Amino acid sequence: MRPYIKITAVISVALALAGCEQSGSADVDRAIGDLNVIDENNLNDIMLSAADPAEAVTYFRSAAAENPDRIDLQRGLATSLIRARMHTEGAAAWARVVASDEVTDQDRVDYADALIRTNDWDGAEEQLDLVPPTFETYERYRLEAMVADSDQEWDRADSFYETAVGLTMQPAGVLNNWGYSMLTRGDHDGAERLFTEALTYDPNLFHAKNNLVLARAARGQYTLPLVQVTQVERAQLLHTMALAAVRRGDIDIGRGLLQDAIDTHPQHFEAAVTALRSLDSQG
Numbered sequence: 312m313r314p315y316i317k318i319t320a321v322i323s324v325a326l327a328l329a330g331c332e333q334s335g336s337a338d339v340d341r342a343i344g345d346l347n348v349i350d351e352n353n354l355n356d357i358m359l360s361a362a363d364p365a366e367a368v369t370y371f372r373s374a375a376a377e378n379p380d381r382i383d384l385q386r387g388l389a390t391s392l393i394r395a396r397m398h399t400e401g402a403a404a405w406a407r408v409v410a411s412d413e414v415t416d417q418d419r420v421d422y423a424d425a426l427i428r429t430n431d432w433d434g435a436e437e438q439l440d441l442v443p444p445t446f447e448t449y450e451r452y453r454l455e456a457m458v459a460d461s462d463q464e465w466d467r468a469d470s471f472y473e474t475a476v477g478l479t480m481q482p483a484g485v486l487n488n489w490g491y492s493m494l495t496r497g498d499h500d501g502a503e504r505l506f507t508e509a510l511t512y513d514p515n516l517f518h519a520k521n522n523l524v525l526a527r528a529a530r531g532q533y534t535l536p537l538v539q540v541t542q543v544e545r546a547q548l549l550h551t552m553a554l555a556a557v558r559r560g561d562i563d564i565g566r567g568l569l570q571d572a573i574d575t576h577p578q579h580f581e582a583a584v585t586a587l588r589s590l591d592s593q594g
Contacts, residue, residue, distance in 0.1 A: 382411050389408055402425040402429050405425045419442050420448065420451045427458075449475050452474045456475060465496060472485060472492070486512070521548060524555070525551060529555065533568065553568035
């Protein structure tokens with residue numbers, strides 16, 4: 312049945328174009344133009360989701376230059392620049408988007424994200440303040456929490472983090488951020504709880520594993536948590552724990568953990584070797 316359906320579709324398109332020919336060349340041009348718009352939109356979506364970031368930047372830079380009034384192409388350029396880690400240029404591109412009469416609340420959220428990446432926390436806060444409270448998205452509240460963290464407004468940060476967690480089915484990343492916020496405040500128990508919860512959603516999130524080790528080591532707990540790790544990750548976590556022990560003044564424990572990291576690594580854990588030599592040189 313599938314070949315029959317395809318042939319029928321082709322015949323339908325041919326008949327439609329034939330009808331356009333009878334109506335005049337203007338109708339044909341309009342029909343083809345509509346197809347081109349559909350194809351272009353599909354290409355834009357592909358560039359934003361699947362294409363190499365550098366290729367997407369090249370595509371949108373050219374397209375936006377040819378059509379400077381097309382806000383969708385300006386958005387595509389700004390998004391692609393951020394994906395390509397060209398944060399300063401990306402923030403500038405988002406600034407052009409939000410200056411447009413067609414700016415949306417999502418544009419301001421995306422611009423705030425770009426500003427945070429360039430360490431412009433005041434600018435990010437200014438953009439988020441322009442977004443109405445009714446615009447409730449995970450990304451908006453994740454950024455609100457980060458801005459509140461930067462201002463050391465802990466109660467607001469906790470409220471925003473909690474809201475963000477409730478607005479996504481994949482909260483591992485924001486739980487990790489929340490845990491790190493707790494860690495910077497000295498709430499090691501709260502941090503450990505959040506890092507552990509993050510790993511229940513994404514057992515492969517290494518940042519959460521590393522931060523969990525830091526939270527435990529800050530309390531003098533120098534054993535690896537019961538989480539899934541590769542051999543290389545185990546060596547890296549032992550290295551993290553060793554440096555935390557040294558910072559707390561537990562030099563001998565740190566030295567032993569560095570040796571464990573070296574012994575664990577399947578090849579040669581150079582960072583641990585360097586740190587161990589530094590400790591040994593200090594006696």
